[in-house]
Amino acid sequence: MPDIRYPSNCSARAIFNFCDEIEQYSGSDRVLIDFSGMYRIEPFTMVYVAKYIREFNRRNKKTKVSCIGHKNKDYAANMGFFRAFGLKHGREPNCVDGNDRFVPYTILRTQTIIDEATKDWEPEQDVIERRAAHLSEILAQQSTGNLVDALTYSIREIMRNVYEHSQSKSLDYCAQYWPYYNRVEIAIVDHGIGLRSSLQKNPFVQVDSDSDAIQQALMPAISSINYRGAVIDTNDPWHNSGFGLYMSNRICRLGGSFLICSGDHGIKLDENGKEHIELPHKCRGTAVRMVLNTKRLTELADMLATFREDGYRIARQIKGVGAYEASAASQMLSRDFTK
Template identity: 30%
Template sequence: MFIIMIVKLPVTLDRDRLPRLFGELDATRDQQEVTVDFAPLRFSLPTGMLALGSKLREWVAYRKQRNLFSYALGISGARQAHSYLMHLGFFHFIGLEAGLDVGEARGSRSYVPITRIVRPDIDIGRQGLEDWYTAIETEARRVAGILAGSFDDSQPLRTYTYSIREVIRNVFEHSQAAECYICGQRWNNGQVEIAILDEGIGIARTLSESHGAATDADALLMAVRPGVSRTSNYDREQNIYDNSGFGLYVMSELAANFGWFALGSGDALLFGYQQQRTVSDASFRGTFFGMKFLSTPANIRSVLDDIIAAGEEDAQQAGIRVRASGRSRIVQ
C-alpha cells in the first residue's frame, strides 16, 4: 500500500516561501505518489511564481522518467489566484493542460505573463557585438514599457529597460542556456516586481572557470561583487562580450537600494535589501533573479554612475584592476 504524499502551496506564493517549497519537493522527489495541492493559494507574486514553476517543471520531468505518479489538486478557475496563473501560462509552463500556454497570453497594461525569450540568433563575429546588444535591448524595452505603464521616455522606463537588459545579457553570455523566461507585475501604488530565470548551468559552474567557490552560497556572494566574472582571466580576444564582472553587482545594488533582490542558484538563495545580504538554503537548477522596485530613481543614469564608481573603488581595494564595461554604463 502506497502513501500519497501531499505538497501544499502556501496562501501567498512569493520569494520568501521558495526555500520551504523547494525543500518539500526535494523530500518527495522519489516517492511513488505525490499530490501538489494548489487549493490554499490566494496570492501569487512574480518571483515566487516563476521560480516555483521552473522547479516544478524539473521535478515533474524527473518523476516521469522514473515512472512515478504526480497529481495536481485544487485548481479552480473560479479562484482569482488560479485564474490569474491560468492566464499567465503558469500551468502549461509546468506541464498541465489548464489555462493559456506560455506566449499565448497578451498581458495587459500592468503585468507581463510568462514570456519565453530566445537567445539572439546573431553571429557576433560576422554581424558584430552591437547587433547582439540591440536585439536584447529591443526585447527588454518591449517588456519594460508594460511595467512602466507607457513606452514614452521616463525614468521608470529607463530603469526597467536597463534592469531587464542586464539580467538577460548575463543569462545569454554566461549560463549556456538557449532561452530564458520573464514575468512581471506593476501595482497601483507604482511598485514593480520582475523575475527572470534560466535553466542553464548555474552560477557556481559559471564562476568555476576563473574563481573557486567552496559552496553555491559562496558563489552567489561572489557573483554580486564588482569585477567578478567567468571571463576574469580571459584575454581581449576570448572575452567576446566585453564582460567586466559588473552586471550582477550593479543590478543587485540598484534593486537593493530601491527595493530588494533575490538571486537563487544551486542550493542557495541570496536576498538583498538596502545593506542587508542574507543567504538561505534552496535547490534550483539554473539561476533566477527577482527584483522589486518600491520606487524608481529620479535619475537612473546618476544612480548607476554612483554604483559603478563605488564598485570600481571596491574592486581596486580587493586587488581587482578592472573598470565597468561601456555597455554596463549605457542607459537608453
C-alpha cells in the same frame, strides 16, 4: 497519495519549502498538489515553482503529478503559470505580450536571440536590450522616463548574464507592476550551469561553495570571462566587465530588494543589508527576483554614475580579478553609448 499544499503566502522561504516538500516524494508513484490555499502569487513564485515542478517531472518520469484546487485561480491561469509546468489549464506561456502592467510567463530561447541578431546583422546584446525595453514599456505603460530606463537596464543585464555565462538554452521570465504600491517585480530563471560552475572558469576567483559563488558574482569587476590576462576587446561596448549584476542589485536596493539563488544557496539584498538563505533543495541554474521601488528611482545615468564610483573603489581592492573598467554597456543604455 501524498497531498502537498501550496502555501497561502508567496514569501521566498514558503516557496522554497514547498518545492522541497515535492522533492521528498522523488520516486513515488503519485504526488498530489493542492492549490486551493493559493491566495496570492507573484512573478518569482510563478517562474521558480513552474521551473521546479517541470524539472521534477523530468527527473521522475514514473511519478504521476496530479493537481487540484487550481480551477478558480484565474490570475495564475491567465499568466500562463499552470501550463508552464505541464498542467492543461489556463493560457500557454508566450501566448500574449501582456497588458495592464503585467508580462505573463514567457520562455525565451537563446537560439531565438541568435537568429534575430543574425537576421539583422547586429550583436545579440542589442536584441536583448530591445526585448528588455519592450517589456519595460509594457510594465510602465509608457515609452520613456526613469522607470522605463531603470527596468530596461536591470532586465537587460540579467538576461545578458544568462546569455553570456549560463550555457542555458532558454530563460523564463514574468513581471508585474503595482502602481498603487510603487512596486515592480521582475523574475528571471535559467536552466544553465549555475554561478558556481561559471565563476570557476576565472582562475583568480576562489569558489568553494554556491554561497561563495553568489557573493563573488554580486561584487563589481568579477566575471567568468573578464580577468587579468584574459583576451578582451575593450573597444567593444558590450564586453563583459562584471559590473552589470552589481549595478542591477544596487538599483533594486533603493527601497526594493534583489534575490538571487543558485545551487543550494540564496542571497537577498535590500536597504537593511544581506540575508543568506540555505535552500532545502538544489536550484539548478540561477533564479533572480528584482523588486524596484518606483518612488526612489532617479535618472538612470545619475544612479549608475554613483554606483560605478562605489564599484571602482571596491574593485581596486580585488587584485587581479578584473580589468577594473566597467564597459560602456554596464554604465548606460545602448542609445547613450552608441551616439
